Amino acid sequence: MVKLIHTLADHGDDVNCCAFSSSLLATCSLDKTIRLYSLSDFTELPHSPLKFHTYAVHCCCFSPSGHVLASCSTDGTTVLWNTQTGETLAVMEQPTGSPVRVCRFSPDSTCLVSGAADGTVVLWNAQTYKLYRCGSVKDGSLVACAFSPTGNLFVTGSSCGDLTVWDDKMRCLHSEKAHDLGITCCDFSSQPVSDGEQGLHFFRLASCGQDCQIKIWVVSFTHILGFELRYKSTLNGHCAPVLACAFSHNGQMLVSGSVDKSVIVYDTNTENILHTLTQHTRYVTSCAFAPNTLLFATGSMDKTVNIWQFDLETPCQARSTEDQAKQFTEDWSEDDVSMWLCAQGLSDLVGVFKMNNIDGRELLNLTKESLADDLKIAPGNHESVFCL
Missing domain, CATH: 1.10.150 (DNA polymerase; domain 1)
Structure with a gap:
């Protein structure tokens, strides 16, 4: 069902993050650069690599339109780039000067969150590039962040293992210990889960950590009923710390990468393991699904990014995955x-x-x-x- 179709080996050091837009793949590395590739043939764009950061680049993410890319670094900055020209649009300095470990756009592109090693979290206005609100967690570095699909809240994860939930005005709604030894990544599924009894919609949240586990949570937030974070289940496929996790855009699959050098693809409905991929030779640090296609990418400390494709041959033989493939392919x-x-x-x-x-x-x-x-x-x- 899954096959490796391309390997990118242009970075000179560990790959820390990879991210997709509808037409591009971005990767960033300890080598201080961000690289951009076309999804049509995986060639690097003429204005790539993007160079500004003076230390390791830890995270990169596209705006929902794909026209802007954000990157953040040990140098204490979050930089916005024009993806079509490679031009630097803005350099936003963390108020404390602390290394920035994670950045994420809101679903409507109006805001950008940056989380730093000293626990500070900043909500930036992505149009004016000005600081909107600033907060902090009491312990640990901020290393993970995800916006809810509705954009009315976002979640941060810390090296102390706490999941903290904020609303769009930077008010802390909830905080709880989620993983022993620290969180490494978190991601929301974009597809709501219905509660037949109350007619409400919830969203799945995945978090992973140094405890070798992936935990699935159910999140709801309405002005009438308030906020709720409910633990659902634990996925134990990896035998070492899990460094990355990401939902597919149709919400049907979850991919994860680990210190055990493996990549695991789960069915989110049954929570069964669909595939275990072992082509990387060092820790898998990042994973991301492409929107509306059967592609996903994984980045590693082996300095490579692998691009994988779900094969349409398999749905002929395996009914359990046919609907998933069709949901992707129709788009x-x-x-x-x-x-x-x-x-x-x-x-x-x-x-x-x-x-x-x-x-x-x-x-x-x-x-x-x-x-x-x-x-x-x-x-x-x-x-x-x-x-x-």
């Missing part, structure tokens, strides 16, 4: 389909598919007859690829 653009064809060794079909405007929905509806009659493609071994 593919024509360019996404072209990229998938190239990964399947069918680059000679790209022109025909583009000429006939085949997007993800059309791809799922292909038959032997439509391939032969409409696209004028002769029968061959490609039929097994299309699951006809």
